[in-house]
Amino acid sequence: MSLSGAKILIIDDEPQIRKLLRVTLNAHGYDISEAATGQEGVVQATMIRPDLIVLDLGLPDITGMEVLRQIREWAQMPIIILTALDQEQDKVEALDLGADDYVTKPFGMGELLARMRVALRHTAKTQDEPVLRLGGLVIDLSQRLVELHGEKLKLTPTEYDLLKVLAINAGRVMTHKQLLKQVWGGHQYESDSQYLRVYVGHLRKKIEEDPARPKYILTEPGIGYRFAWQEM
Amino acid sequence: MEQKTTESFIWKPYLITVLFIVLMTIGLRATRDFFDQVNAVLLYLVPVLYSAVRWGRGPAFFTAGIGILAFDFFFVPPVFSFTVSDLRYLISFIVFMSVAGLTAGLASKLRSQIVQARQREASTAALYALSRKITAVSDLEALLAEVVPHISEMLKAQAAVLLPSRVEPMSMEVYPMDAQAWAADEAHVSVAAWVYRHNAIAGRGTKSLREASELYVPLHTDRQVHGVLVISVGDIPLAEMPGLILTAEALSDLVAVAISRVKLASEAKVAQLSAESEKLRTAMLDSLSHELRTPLAAVTGSVTSLLEHESLFTPEDRRELLVTIREGAGRMNRLVGNLLGMVRIESGMLRLNKHWCGVEDIVGVALTQLKDSLQQRVVDVRFDPDLPSVPLDEVLMEQVLINVVSNAVKYSPENSRILIEAGRSGAMLELKVRDEGKGIPAGELQMVFEKFYRGKATSSIPGTGLGLAICKSIVEAHGGRITARSGTGQGTEIVILLPVHMAEGEDGKI
Numbered sequence: 170m171s172l173s174g175a176k177i178l179i180i181d182d183e184p185q186i187r188k189l190l191r192v193t194l195n196a197h198g199y200d201i202s203e204a205a206t207g208q209e210g211v212v213q214a215t216m217i218r219p220d221l222i223v224l225d226l227g228l229p230d231i232t233g234m235e236v237l238r239q240i241r242e243w244a245q246m247p248i249i250i251l252t253a254l255d256q257e258q259d260k261v262e263a264l265d266l267g268a269d270d271y272v273t274k275p276f277g278m279g280e281l282l283a284r285m286r287v288a289l290r291h292t293a294k295t296q297d298e299p300v301l302r303l304g305g306l307v308i309d310l311s312q313r314l315v316e317l318h319g320e321k322l323k324l325t326p327t328e329y330d331l332l333k334v335l336a337i338n339a340g341r342v343m344t345h346k347q348l349l350k351q352v353w354g355g356h357q358y359e360s361d362s363q364y365l366r367v368y369v370g371h372l373r374k375k376i377e378e379d380p381a382r383p384k385y386i387l388t389e390p391g392i393g394y395r396f397a398w399q400e401m
Numbered sequence: 402m403e404q405k406t407t408e409s410f411i412w413k414p415y416l417i418t419v420l421f422i423v424l425m426t427i428g429l430r431a432t433r434d435f436f437d438q439v440n441a442v443l444l445y446l447v448p449v450l451y452s453a454v455r456w457g458r459g460p461a462f463f464t465a466g467i468g469i470l471a472f473d474f475f476f477v478p479p480v481f482s483f484t485v486s487d488l489r490y491l492i493s494f495i496v497f498m499s500v501a502g503l504t505a506g507l508a509s510k511l512r513s514q515i516v517q518a519r520q521r522e523a524s525t526a527a528l529y530a531l532s533r534k535i536t537a538v539s540d541l542e543a544l545l546a547e548v549v550p551h552i553s554e555m556l557k558a559q560a561a562v563l564l565p566s567r568v569e570p571m572s573m574e575v576y577p578m579d580a581q582a583w584a585a586d587e588a589h590v591s592v593a594a595w596v597y598r599h600n601a602i603a604g605r606g607t608k609s610l611r612e613a614s615e616l617y618v619p620l621h622t623d624r625q626v627h628g629v630l631v632i633s634v635g636d637i638p639l640a641e642m643p644g645l646i647l648t649a650e651a652l653s654d655l656v657a658v659a660i661s662r663v664k665l666a667s668e669a670k671v672a673q674l675s676a677e678s679e680k681l682r683t684a685m686l687d688s689l690s691h692e693l694r695t696p697l698a699a700v701t702g703s704v705t706s707l708l709e710h711e712s713l714f715t716p717e718d719r720r721e722l723l724v725t726i727r728e729g730a731g732r733m734n735r736l737v738g739n740l741l742g743m744v745r746i747e748s749g750m751l752r753l754n755k756h757w758c759g760v761e762d763i764v765g766v767a768l769t770q771l772k773d774s775l776q777q778r779v780v781d782v783r784f785d786p787d788l789p790s791v792p793l794d795e796v797l798m799e800q801v802l803i804n805v806v807s808n809a810v811k812y813s814p815e816n817s818r819i820l821i822e823a824g825r826s827g828a829m830l831e832l833k834v835r836d837e838g839k840g841i842p843a844g845e846l847q848m849v850f851e852k853f854y855r856g857k858a859t860s861s862i863p864g865t866g867l868g869l870a871i872c873k874s875i876v877e878a879h880g881g882r883i884t885a886r887s888g889t890g891q892g893t894e895i896v897i898l899l900p901v902h903m904a905e906g907e908d909g910k911i
Contacts, residue, residue: 257754257796275734345756363757363790370759381761381782382769388762390795391754 175289176200178219180210180236181251182229186274190223193278207231211239219246221289223281224268226252226259234263241267247288249281257391264344264392271342287340287398301336303396306376306385308336317376327352328372331365335386340398342389369394414456418464421448426471438476442497445472449501453508461505468501469494517644524648527555528655535659544663545576548656556632556648562620562656563593564628592617593629600626602650605634606642616642618649620657627660684853688865692736695863696729703729731774735803739867742800743852746874753797753878755903757790760823760832766795767802774807777815785824792903797875801883804868805834805895811862812893813838829881830901835894841887849885872897 177199179190184205191201202217204210207228214222222240226233237248250263250271260271269288272281301308307316313329315322324332334351335343343351345362353364369388373380387395425448429441436444445468453461473483477490485491531551538544545562552560566574575590592610596603596617603609604616618630630653634645703722707714714722745751761784768780809819817837824831841849841856848854850873853866869883876883881899 275730366757366759366762366790370762379782381784382765387769388766388795390763390766390799391756 174198174200175220176202176217177285178202178204178210178213178217178222180204180207180213180222180228180233181225182206182227183225186225186251190281197282207233207236210236214240214244218244220292221246221285222248223285224248224250226250226263234259234266237263237266237268245292247285247292249284249288251276261344261346261392264342265346269341283340283398291338291341301339303336303339303398304385306336308333315376322375324372324375327368328375331368332372332376335394335396339396342393342395344393346393348393414452414460415463418448418452418460419467421451422464422467422471426475430475433476441476442472442493445469445497446501446504450504450508453505454512457509457512458505461509462502465498465501465505469497472497520644524555524651527551528651531555531652532655532659535655538659539663539666541660541663541667542576544659548659549576552630552632552652552656555652556634556645558635559633561631562628563590563597563631564660565597589615589631593631596629597626602646604632605637606639606646611639616646616649618646618653620653620660622657622661624661627657627664630656681853684866688853688855688867689740692863692865693733696732696736699729700726700733728773735807736865738800739804739865739871742871742875743867746871751797751874751878753794755792755794755879758793758795758798760784760788760791760793760798760830760899763793763795763798763802764821764823764832767799767806770799770803771806771810775810778810778813779816779818780806781818781820783820783822788823789825789830789901791830791899791901793879793899794875798879801872801875801897802834804872805897808868808895809834809836809838809893811864812836812859825901826898828901829898832897832899833894834897835892837892840891840893841885843887846885846887850883 177194179187179194179201181187181190181203182205187203187205191203194201202213202219204213207230210222210224210228213219224233224236228236233250233252237250240248247269248267250260250268251274252259252263252271253274260273263271269291270284272284299309299311301310305318308314309316310333315324315329315332330352331348334348345365348365349362352368369386370380373383373386376385377383385397387397389395422445425444429436429444433441449461449464449468452464470483473485473490473494474481478486531548534547534551535544538547549560549562562576564574564576592603592613592615596619600619600621601609602616602618604613605611606616610617614633614635616632616634618632620627620630630649632649634642637645703726707719707722711719761782764782764784768775768782806819806821813819813836819837820833820835822831822833822835839859842858845854845856849856850869851866852870854870855864855866873883876897876899879899881897883895883897885893885895887893
């Protein structure tokens with residue numbers, strides 16, 4: 170499946186935002202459908218079977234959160250949340266409910282397009298590649314090896330697992346909860362984000378040139394972390 | 402009921418005087434050889450004087466009457482008969498009666514004066530006590546709650562104050578609340594309303610409703626009638642009402658003055674408050690309209706240029722206009738963010754969502770956010786190698802840092818340095834942002850954290866005066882402190898102190 174030509178469903182009650190998205194996304198070669206209410210959005214999602222949904226959280230009839238829940242009951246296509254709320258709690262809730270990423274209004278179009286490309290790429294990827302190349306960082310998943318600019322890095326097992334989860338999901342935001350679950354597995358540390366922070370700190374010291382201004386592992390305040398993703 | 406009390410009241414002095422006269426007569430009879438009749442007649446004046454002083458005019462005349470009879474019967478010949486043989490005795494009787502009458506009159510007048518003086522003294526003392534009590538009270542309900550029981554106690558009668566209702570102009574509200582039962586009665590309220598409207602006393606002993614068992618006194622000052630004092634006087638004899646009315650009027654004057662004082666004080670307070678909020682509103686509207694219109698003007702200007710004269714521009718020009726639009730929109734977005742933050746803080750909706758965070762992390766995020774607006778400032782970041790985790794609301798602290806660093810950019814020259822330092826200082830984490838800019842005069846170091854305050858020397862640089870005020874609220878909500886250190890021409894250093902440990906009652910979980 171090519172990324173261009175993908176079917177995108179936009180669920181937003183604001184005509185201006187729909188128009189902006191229609192024009193811009195059309196120009197980038199996407200095939201656009203629109204829904205102005207949550208109910209209509211759920212119906213359209215079943216009929217059109219879009220490749221990706223852009224969903225506004227503040228809808229007039231049912232909440233975006235409810236739309237997300239209803240769609241996630243039967244479909245796994247990527248959903249990107251649009252929100253004017255700067256309440257981090259809502260974003261975290263939507264992400265933990267199965268949204269793939271979020272963009273806060275007002276957003277730069279480049280940011281939205283990048284999020285969409287990452288989300289589409291993740292679904293398009295059919296088989297796992299054994300080696301991830303991200304900038305100067307190379308991660309060999311089969312051998313659990315990490316190289317930075319050709320030099321081998323010594324990572325503890327937990328650091329490696331954390332880096333792996335972040336890198337596999339490169340470009341995509343990972344909530345604290347998702348990371349704790351995927352790296353530590355059990356529920357033991359599920360509610361302790363300090364643990365996570367400490368390991369991210371260690372990782373940054375090993376892979377970042379300037380840990381104070383990280384280039385690989387970016388903090389999403391109040392939400393989680395995102396591994397920076399460059400187009401390759 | 403009334404009859405009985407009056408009877409028993411009167412009955413006693415008469416019995417006593419009769420006894421007195423009887424005893425005296427027996428004594429005088431026993432010693433009649435020793436006393437002249439003249440002496441005896443003069444001695445009979447003693448009980449007259451006594452009862453005049455003690456009980457007043459009535460008992461005095463009664464004493465004089467039985468005294469003269471006793472004298473006539475026992476001493477005037479023929480003894481043991483009321484017959485008088487010598488007519489000259491009649492003159493003695495007349496003289497006796499006149500002396501008795503005169504002294505009784507004078508004595509009883511003196512007595513009533515003493516009684517009045519005592520009453521006056523008592524009521525003056527009571528008024529004084531009351532006035533001292535009420536000068537300290539500044540709330541209307543508290544005032545009435547204090548005053549009404551005092552009045553009740555003073556007058557030994559139930560009392561209540563009725564004030565015109567604030568809700569319904571024609572109805573009256575009863576104070577205190579526990580007097581509702583009797584004073585809220587419809588008849589009372591309608592009489593009180595009449596008294597209020599006509600500013601005239603009514604009720605028992607007055608011209609209107611003379612026979613009623615309540616007294617209604619208007620509470621008036623020169624300016625207006627404030628309410629009505631209702632006293633349930635019961636069936637006190639009408640003769641005693643004038644004195645009571647005088648006292649009640651004195652009391653009501655005092656209460657009226659107190660009510661008017663409280664009202665004026667609260668009016669003054671409201672006026673002051675509304676003046677203050679008016680000032681704030683004006684400042685806010687001024688800075689808002691300016692702060693919103695400036696970037697809006699840039700956006701609108703650029704967009705209309707591009708729409709109407711697109712062919713005139715080179716690709717570089719076009720790009721520059723587009724960048725202007727992006728900057729204008731970004732500035733408006735930051736302003737809206739700060740305004741929302743202010744509203745949230747002002748309305749008490751600011752809730753911290755604390756996590757254990759690294760300050761270096763937040764500084765990193767803030768610097769990434771500000772990447773485009775740093776404009777050739779060199780940002781130098783120095784962190785202690787082992788900084789502790791701090792319980793923070795990351796999003797709000799990011800806003801604090803963005804505000805502080807963008808101020809550093811705004812008030813410093815291009816190519817200057819901005820230094821961000823973090824280290825531990827006891828139980829606090831110390832975060833410092835220093836620029837090489839204009840600095841803040843010593844007198845304004847604290848005021849820059851006040852809402853809408855703009856430095857005098859920098860008023861030409863656009864801004865709302867909200868940024869640092871928001872920072873202060875957020876930092877203080879974290880239990881921290883934010884201060885500014887500076888001197889003119891030396892740059893400014895903003896110091897943020899944040900507690901390293903969770904406050905009590907927090908568990909450090911997500």
